[in-house]
Amino acid sequence: MISASNEYALECVINPQKGHLKVSGTIIIPATEESAFFILNRGLRWTKTVRRTASGYQSITAYKTDIVAVPKFYHGDLWTFDIQNSQQDEFVLEIEYSGQIHPPAKDSHMPAMGYIKRDFVELACYSAWYPVPFNMETNMSFELACEGPDDWTWEANGKLQNVEKNNGTAVWSWKQTKPVNDIVVLGLPKRDAHLDEESLFWGPRDLVGSHKVLDTSAREMKKLLEDWLGPRDTSDSVRFVITPRKMGGAYARTGLIVVGGGYSTDTILRKPVLQSMCHEICHDWFCKASVRTYDNWLDEALAEYCSIMITDDYLNEGFLESHVEKTMQLLEKQGNIPAIRSLTRDQEEAYAAYYFRGFLLLHEISEKIGRIEFRKMIGEFAQICAKNRDITTDMFLEFIEENSKTKIIDTAKNWLDFEGVGIPLSI
Template sequence: MSVQYDLSCKIIPQEGRLRVRGTAIISVPETKFLFVLNRGLKWKNVSQRIADEILPVNLQRTDERKVPGFYNGELWGLEATVEKDGIKQEPIVIDFEYGGQIHPPKKGSKKPTMGYIKSDFVELACYSAWYPVPLTMTAYMKFHITLEGPPNWTWEANGENSSSEVFDKTSVWTWNQERQVNDITLIGMPLRDAHIDPESFFWGTKRMVSSQKMFDKHIHKIRGMLENWLGPRGTEAPLRFVITPRQLGGAYNRAGMVVVGGGYPTESNLHNAVLQAMSHEICHDWFCKASPLTYDNWVDEALAEFCSIYIIDDYVNDDFLSSRITKTNERLEKAGDLPAIRNLVREQDESYAAFYFRGFLLLNDVAESVGITKFRKTIGEFARICTQNESITSESFLDLIQKKLGKESRSRMEKWLDYSGEGVPEL
């Protein structure tokens, strides 16, 4: 299932405030939908539209499901009308209006502050639940956004910028996203602070981007190497790294827009590791359609890790692969007793070590068992499948492994997926 959003937003950075009026078009009728919204945002109007008629809906706070740990918000249940006068309503059309401030995670929470509206920078994504983030469907969405902001600000979003107009007291920006994506992300800052260079992969404040531009020439080459292996990226959007002042929470990729809190280290001894981290985020352009709400997400993270490590080994030719295998084994051992990959979802603390470390070692083990060249070719084929489909699963990946590499390779992989305990399984 998917949802299409049409959002009209007004952001007032000096006040830290947001107002949104919008429509959600939900493709499959159900009796109830669950959404997460930041606790600092208050609903004003919510209704259902059927033809020319506006119907009330039942909207209430609920605890019937636990909000995934990576979302900072409260859970709301919305009951819609799926049938009227004997006619089934499809799609469901919900109109809504809300506003307020983006509240940080509650005190004592281990969650990093991933979303904020400040006088000198704005970062909004699903993590701060600035829009109604759906939980009752696989979170793939299309969107249209109209944003009203200060006249002297510039903005980025994970969609195609179709227009921007500057007036005396405001500016109006619009974006469209016609491909299925898993988030709506908005980033903004004052023009006077902005580094805007069409020849650079980096976007952000001049102060933060100045040190990052040293990576431009490397990203250009690495992106080309990845496309030669994996095929065209799963988005037509230009690749850019958006550097934000956030210090915690790491990086995330949204349709070619890699949002990085604090930027990357520039010390020479960390150079190769930084290139691998950047490549990992780029690789999500191929594999990001595995749902973060199920264990299938291991496919996205493990393949991004595998492909980025192998491509940097190709690029630097400095024994990078063997050193990363050693380091990953050490980090996995340090993580201790872990549940099986099949029994984890991304919001669980153990998933990072299981998906990244054990997942990479799983893929590397199968690669070594069948031959690196043959395995990499299969991964390239899977990457092309991923970009042509709206979602991917662990099962679809295993099916291709069996088809291309045989039942033994699939069985080997499934033993890894079912293994719980310390380190790696004995095969």
């Protein structure tokens, strides 16, 4: 794995009426001994692939390949450029492509997480609207200029630089200087948008308006998290973007939390809703484990554990104990679940393994060490996550065992290697 991050500079033109996307720009990637692989949506076609060198420009060909399987949560094909074995420190690719965002294949059973529609645009790595780096360092800094109708408003996971209007269109420009794992763009017509600078929520007015009742709780729980886990891994404010899609749940990107369909405001569901919101905020700390290895269980389990603990603190209604019992029941209903260590995020069983069994594993360690001591160590580890580029299971377990002076690694390995119904027997 390469330590330096990629740099993207993209200009995109989005036509919501036609569902069309056109992108041009530059990708700078660190030198590698391997060919570079990228994932691009099946509905997009390359129109320019040029390599820029110190001596000039060189046309290169993008080759579609099936040398390895593309994870199911990406809706795209795998492409490679023959750019290895160079004496240069980096490769500079100038690219252009255009087309429409195709949904996932029907037999993939995956939700459509990216689309360009007349009333809403949602683009992230899942739809592979930009060339998603596959076999190299996945983190990237970026500059993005997005041209669309001048009566639309937009959000992205970068700092807004400016908005320029010209002849019925507007160009919104963002910059992200820290390495992040995605480039996200969302937009909708201003006439339909909930635009309230005092609110944490953004999106269609008919979906977002009712979320005002959640604003205060979200802010207070965020403050509790910061008091426990320390500074977040971003200076950006937390924003919940509500999208009209019904499937696919939520994902968090550098303070930007994208939620399909929004949250229920029914008072009966207040506890799980607050915990779910808190879980996504937790990913501002826990987002450094690779999605291509089993280590990703750690990001999800830590976000689940911390959000449950904070919800328990906030409500003071025995939420932790009831959630442990409920999670155990949900896990057992899933039947035989493979070992966490054998799963990657795109596999169907990963959700139950990472969220349910992973949370219960952390709860087991907490009970073994003591809740107060374990919470203190989780707060310290959160800052390790915030300051490091990559986090692994071994890093976490070694940190906990060393600082707690308690033998927990064997217990954790027993859980991580357990395949079956529910949880393993204690050892």
